[in-house]
Amino acid sequence: xxxxxxxxxxxxxxxxxxxxxxxxxxxxxxxxxxxxxxxxxxxxxxxxxxxxxxxxxxxxxxxxxxxxxxxxxxxxxxxxxxxxxxxxxxxxxxxxxxxxxxxxxxxxxxxxxxxxxxxxxxxxxxxxxxxxxxxxxxxxxxxxxxxxxxxxxxxxxxxxxxxxxxxxxxxxxxxxxxxxxxxxxxxxxxxxxxxxxxxxxxxxx
Numbered sequence: 001x002x003x004x005x006x007x008x009x010x011x012x013x014x015x016x017x018x019x020x021x022x023x024x025x026x027x028x029x030x031x032x033x034x035x036x037x038x039x040x041x042x043x044x045x046x047x048x049x050x051x052x053x054x055x056x057x058x059x060x061x062x063x064x065x066x067x068x069x070x071x072x073x074x075x076x077x078x079x080x081x082x083x084x085x086x087x088x089x090x091x092x093x094x095x096x097x098x099x100x101x102x103x104x105x106x107x108x109x110x111x112x113x114x115x116x117x118x119x120x121x122x123x124x125x126x127x128x129x130x131x132x133x134x135x136x137x138x139x140x141x142x143x144x145x146x147x148x149x150x151x152x153x154x155x156x157x158x159x160x161x162x163x164x165x166x167x168x169x170x171x172x173x174x175x176x177x178x179x180x181x182x183x184x185x186x187x188x189x190x191x192x193x194x195x196x197x198x199x200x201x202x203x204x205x
Contacts, residue, residue, distance in 0.1 A: 094197045107162065111148065114143065116142070119138065119141075120141075141188040149173060149183055152185055169188055171185075
């Protein structure tokens, strides 16, 4: 059956225009809805980012507080290191002088006595660094009186039997009176690092 549209052309045109306007309005509404949804998503992302930033700032503040509380221990550690260094400088080349005096008395012959004994140790604080193994670190000087020059010679030989004592010498040996066979003398011996204590050699803090 053939359909015939009896509506006037002006009415049909208005209907077409209304349909077009409706489609445009629907498209605009859909676009606005899409924009609103995108804005909502971005707002949520921004809110989460702000929450994350707040949480990270709180964590950073806590870490900084812990660092501040531990700063005292860092300062104490630095003070301890400085004091250890100072102690190391003080005990560098430390010698047991009581042991040295004991060794002197053990080597002394019965026909000899000392009027003066002077010990000298070179400090690493002035020379820098630890002494080399077997290197000279000081000396001992003696002044005294002995009966018979051979006794003095024998004593100088015995001095070198002590560990760390080397290069015994006699500076002077003069008879106190003619034909008395009693001599006043000055002598000495060098000391090596073997006479140092364990911590004096740097073996102990």
